[in-house]
Amino acid sequence: MFFGRLKIWLCLLAFSAIAFADDGFDLPEMPAPAPKPAEAPKDAPAPSQTPVQAPVTSAAPATAPDTDDEADAPLNFAPIEATTVSESGNVTSGNAPAGNIAASAIHAKKIPAYLNRPVRVGIFVDVKELLVKNGGSEYHLTASSGKVKVAKGKSRPETVSAKVFNQEGRCTSISTDKKSLAYNCYPGSIKVSAKGNSLTAVNTVDVEQYLRGVIPYEIGKLDSSRFSALEAQAVAARTYAYKHFGSREAAGFDIYADTKDQVYKGLTSATALTDKAVRNTAGIVMMYNGEFIIAYYHSTCGGETETLATWGREDLPYLQSKPDLRPDGTPWCSESSYSQWERKFSEKETVALFKQNAKEVKSKITNFSEVRSISILDTLPSGRILTLEIDTDKGVFQVMGDKVRWLFKKNGSILPSSFFRIGYDEGGWVIRGKGFGHGVGMCQMGVRARAAAGQDFATILTHYYPGITLEKFER
Numbered sequence: 001m002f003f004g005r006l007k008i009w010l011c012l013l014a015f016s017a018i019a020f021a022d023d024g025f026d027l028p029e030m031p032a033p034a035p036k037p038a039e040a041p042k043d044a045p046a047p048s049q050t051p052v053q054a055p056v057t058s059a060a061p062a063t064a065p066d067t068d069d070e071a072d073a074p075l076n077f078a079p080i081e082a083t084t085v086s087e088s089g090n091v092t093s094g095n096a097p098a099g100n101i102a103a104s105a106i107h108a109k110k111i112p113a114y115l116n117r118p119v120r121v122g123i124f125v126d127v128k129e130l131l132v133k134n135g136g137s138e139y140h141l142t143a144s145s146g147k148v149k150v151a152k153g154k155s156r157p158e159t160v161s162a163k164v165f166n167q168e169g170r171c172t173s174i175s176t177d178k179k180s181l182a183y184n185c186y187p188g189s190i191k192v193s194a195k196g197n198s199l200t201a202v203n204t205v206d207v208e209q210y211l212r213g214v215i216p217y218e219i220g221k222l223d224s225s226r227f228s229a230l231e232a233q234a235v236a237a238r239t240y241a242y243k244h245f246g247s248r249e250a251a252g253f254d255i256y257a258d259t260k261d262q263v264y265k266g267l268t269s270a271t272a273l274t275d276k277a278v279r280n281t282a283g284i285v286m287m288y289n290g291e292f293i294i295a296y297y298h299s300t301c302g303g304e305t306e307t308l309a310t311w312g313r314e315d316l317p318y319l320q321s322k323p324d325l326r327p328d329g330t331p332w333c334s335e336s337s338y339s340q341w342e343r344k345f346s347e348k349e350t351v352a353l354f355k356q357n358a359k360e361v362k363s364k365i366t367n368f369s370e371v372r373s374i375s376i377l378d379t380l381p382s383g384r385i386l387t388l389e390i391d392t393d394k395g396v397f398q399v400m401g402d403k404v405r406w407l408f409k410k411n412g413s414i415l416p417s418s419f420f421r422i423g424y425d426e427g428g429w430v431i432r433g434k435g436f437g438h439g440v441g442m443c444q445m446g447v448r449a450r451a452a453a454g455q456d457f458a459t460i461l462t463h464y465y466p467g468i469t470l471e472k473f474e475r
C-alpha cells in the first residue's frame with residue numbers, strides 16, 4: 001500500500017526555479033503592508049499579543065490567523081488586503097538615493113494635504129463592553145440597538161449615540177478587562193460608537209504618537225546596540241500607516257490595531273529608545289515611483305527573501321527575492337530560533353491534518369484515508385515551495401505557494417515557512433525548513449543583526465526594498 005510513497009527526500013537542494021502562475025491560488029487579496037515578525041527577540045520583551053515572543057509583524061498579510069507553537073513565536077501571516085494608495089502623484093521620487101544617508105540628509109517636502117491629519121485606529125472592534133478611565137472618572141460602556149450605554153461610576157447609565165473621551169495632553173485608559181485598564185494609556189481622543197449590540201472604539205491620534213505605540217510590538221524593545229533596527233521599523237510602520245489612510249473607511253477608521261494591520265496598544269510599552277527611533281525618523285517614509293511602498297515584513301527569511309509570487313501575485317519591483325547573507329555567507333537572520341527547524345507528522349496525523357485543513361488550502365479531495373506521496377513539483381527562485389502535490393487513495397491535489405503552511409496546520413499553528421523540503425522516514429513525514437514568515441520584504445531578524453553590525457536604517461531598508469527612495473514629510 002505504500003507503493004509510490006517517496007521515501008527519500010524529495011527535491012533536495014537546488015531546484016530549477018520554475019515560476020509560473022497558477023490559478024486557483026487564492027490569497028488574500030493584497031497583502032497588507034508591513035508584516036509582523038515573529039521571532040522572539042531574546043532581548044526584547046514581548047511584542048504584541050503574546051508576550052514574550054518575537055516581533056509581530058504586521059505588514060503581513062492577514063487572513064488566516066495562525067499561531068506558531070505556543071512556546072515560540074506567534075506567527076501569523078495572512079495576507080491582508082492591500083490598499084492602494086492613491087494619488088500621491090505630486091510626490092516626486094528620485095531624490096536622494098537611499099543608502100548610507102543620515103536621516104537629516106533625506107529630502108524633505110511638505111506633507112500632502114490629504115495625509116496631514118491624525119490617523120484613526122480601530123483599537124476595539126465589535127466588542128460587547130468597554131471599561132474606560134478618563135479624567136479621574138471610570139466608565140462602563142455597553143451597546144444596545146445601535147446606541148451606547150454609558151455608566152459613569154455607579155450612576156445610572158445614560159444612552160447616547162456615541163461617546164467621546166478626550167483629555168488634552170494626557171491619555172485615556174480603555175480596555176475590555178480591568179487588569180489592562182490599570183496601565184494602558186492611549187494618547188489623542190477616543191470615540192466609542194455602537195452597531196447593534198456591539199461597540200467599536202476609534203482612537204484618533206497623531207501619526208508620530210501612534211508609532212510610539214507600534215514599534216515596541218512590531219520589532220521588540222531592542223537595546224541601543226541595535227538602534228537602527230528600531231529606526232528601520234519606525235520608517236516601515238510609518239509608511240504602512242500612511243499607505244492605509246482611508247483604506248478601511250467602511251469600518252469607520254484607517255487602520256486596525258492588531259495583526260490585521262500593525263499591532264498598537266497605546267503608549268504602555270514605549271521606551272526612551274523606541275520613542276527616540278520614532279523621533280529620529282520623524283516623517284520619513286519609503287516611496288517608489290511617487291507612491292508609498294507596501295512595506296511587507298516578516299520575522300526570519302532563512303537566507304533569501306521572497307517575491308509576491310508566493311501569494312500568486314504579480315511582482316513589485318521593490319519586493320524582489322534577495323539573498324540576506326553576511327560576507328561570510330551565513331544568513332543575517334541566523335540568530336533566529338527559526339533559522340532552521342524540523343517538524344514530523346505520523347501517517348495517521350498527516351491524513352487527519354490534510355482533511356481538517358482541506359478547506360483552507362482549497363482542496364476538494366477530502367474523503368481519502370491514505371496519503372501516498374507528497375512531492376514538491378516546483379519551487380520559487382528563493383527555494384520556497386511553489387507547488388506541493390499530494391497523492392492520496394482518492395486522487396491528487398496541489399497546494400500553492402505560502403498556502404502550503406496551512407496544509408499542515410496543527411493546533412492552530414501553521415508551518416513556520418514554505419521554505420522546506422519533505423521526506424518520509426520511520427512511519428511519518430519529516431519536514432526540514434528555514435525561516436519564519438512569508439519571506440516577503442524586510443527580514444526583521446536580519447534587520448536586528450545588521451543594526452548590531454553598524455548598518456544605518458537607510459542602508460538596511462534599501463537592501464530589503466531595492467529601488468525605493470526615502471522621503472521626509474514635514475508639516
Ligand SMILES: [Zn+2]
Nearest residue numbers: 301333443446
Ligand atoms: Zn533574513
